[in-house]
Amino acid sequence: MQSLNKTLQELMRGQNIVGNIQQTMKQVYADEDVQAFLNRNRDRLSKEAIRRGESKLYEFFHEKQLIKKGVPTVAPGYSPQLIISAGQVDVTYVPTKQLIxxxxxxxxxxxxxxxxxxxxxxxxxxxxxxxxxxxxxxxxxxxxxxxxxxxxxxxxxxxxxxxxxxxxxxxxxxxxxxxxxxxxxxxxxxxxxxxxxxxxxxxxxxxxxxxxxxxxxxxxxxxxxxxxxxxxxxxxxxxxxxxxxxxxxxxxxxxxxxxxxxxxxxxxxxxxxxxxxxxxxxxxxxxxxxxxxxxxxxxxxxxxxxxxxxxxx
Structure with missing residues (x-):
């Protein structure tokens, strides 16, 4: 299994993002929605599960930023939501109010x-x-x-x-x-x-x-x-x-x-x-x-x- 850093590097490179991974993840963890999700599920997610889920946290954060900027996303008309699936952090996409x-x-x-x-x-x-x-x-x-x-x-x-x-x-x-x-x-x-x-x-x-x-x-x-x-x-x-x-x-x-x-x-x-x-x-x-x-x-x-x-x- 490739390392988390390598996974994030590939994800960021695919999205034309250049920068320090640690700095990027600092912004991800500072996001209000990410914080609310982690606080809401602190009894269900271990530190290891959160660490393994950082690529998903980043995906959520990145897609949300694109929507704010009005830039095309991976799923136009849908907004990302953080969920827990099989004990792991995951991202699902739900229709926006505008699409509905x-x-x-x-x-x-x-x-x-x-x-x-x-x-x-x-x-x-x-x-x-x-x-x-x-x-x-x-x-x-x-x-x-x-x-x-x-x-x-x-x-x-x-x-x-x-x-x-x-x-x-x-x-x-x-x-x-x-x-x-x-x-x-x-x-x-x-x-x-x-x-x-x-x-x-x-x-x-x-x-x-x-x-x-x-x-x-x-x-x-x-x-x-x-x-x-x-x-x-x-x-x-x-x-x-x-x-x-x-x-x-x-x-x-x-x-x-x-x-x-x-x-x-x-x-x-x-x-x-x-x-x-x-x-x-x-x-x-x-x-x-x-x-x-x-x-x-x-x-x-x-x-x-x-x-x-x-x-x-």
Whole structure:
């Protein structure tokens, strides 16, 4: 077995440290954390065990100094801790608070999945919602309050209807849906799936060729929280209305799974002008009513008015 001095020399040389070993170890033993560790374990560590563990004490001290200087360490994102292993001094590395927070934020973002949704929903939050004096309206305030009430009161085993947000282009409907999804992820660790419905309808039609329509539909309808954005914006074929939207809503109603919608149309307008009239121009009011019954069960209508937030002028 090589001597302790040789071990330390090799360790210090590998870390580009030149100097007197005794002087270096004097600094190590003067470190508050090293002293606290040795005092805390003085009944468990003999002098010989401490002497044999000097390379570990030095490793701990050196890595800690690198972290203070902001220099890359042997384990980025982890901080060294002195421990006793099999009666010997050893060093373990534990995640820093910063790394834990980064991991938590990544976990939160993974809880919100989106299909053909705008990038801004990733960072949407209640704090940045459009409630400044220039943008504030009574309906935006009511929508915001309804959203906050949902996220505050929602629990997995107690059905709570979502929101049906409607209003003109650019009033903040999609942003508010994103804020709700992010808040659920952050405070309740609830997974949300956000779907731009017109794009999803096109995707479902294309999936027929790949024979995976059922798989895609199943993933959407089972989402713990589902948000269908811009419903009513695209042409509604009978197949999309009955075999896609209808199947999703029927499953979610039976399972009592919260569902959100955004639309440029009120519920009445959506039913009469969009769901009832198919792409061939046929009027099918009973089928439209059936779909709307499920939407009304799953959500509560909230109007949003205000300036077009997309207008940069």
């Amino acid at each position: 927070e980064q991991q938590r934020q990544r976990h939160i973002k993974r809880l919100v999945s989106s299909i053909n949704m705008p990038k801004f929903i990733k960072n949407a939050s209640y704090d940045d919602y459009y409630l400044n004096e220039d943008m504030q309206t009574d309906t935006r305030m009511r929508a915001m309050q309804a959203a906050m009430d949902f996220t505050e009161n929602y629990t997995k085993n107690n059905f709570q209807p979502g929101l049906y947000l409607y209003g003109k282009f650019g009033v903040g409907k999609t942003y508010l849906l994103g804020a709700i999804a992010n808040e659920l992820a952050k405070t309740k660790e609830i997974a949300t799936t956000m779907v731009h419905f017109p794009s999803f309808a096109v995707e479902m039609r294309n999936s027929i060729k790949q024979n995976n329509t059922g798989q895609k539909l199943d993933a959407i309808k089972r989402a713990p929280v589902l948000m269908l954005d811009d419903i009513g914006a695209g042409a509604m074929t009978t197949w999309v209305r009955d075999d896609i939207l209808g199947v999703i809503l029927e499953y979610r109603m039976q399972e009592e799974l919260p569902t959100f919608f955004s639309s440029n149309f009120s519920m009445t307008e959506l039913q009469n002008n969009h769901l009832a009239i198919n792409t061939q121009g046929d009027n099918e009011p009973l089928k439209a009513e059936r779909i709307m019954e499920r939407i009304k069960f799953l959500s509560r209508e909230v109007e949003m008015e205000g300036k077009n937030l997309r207008d940069k002028g």
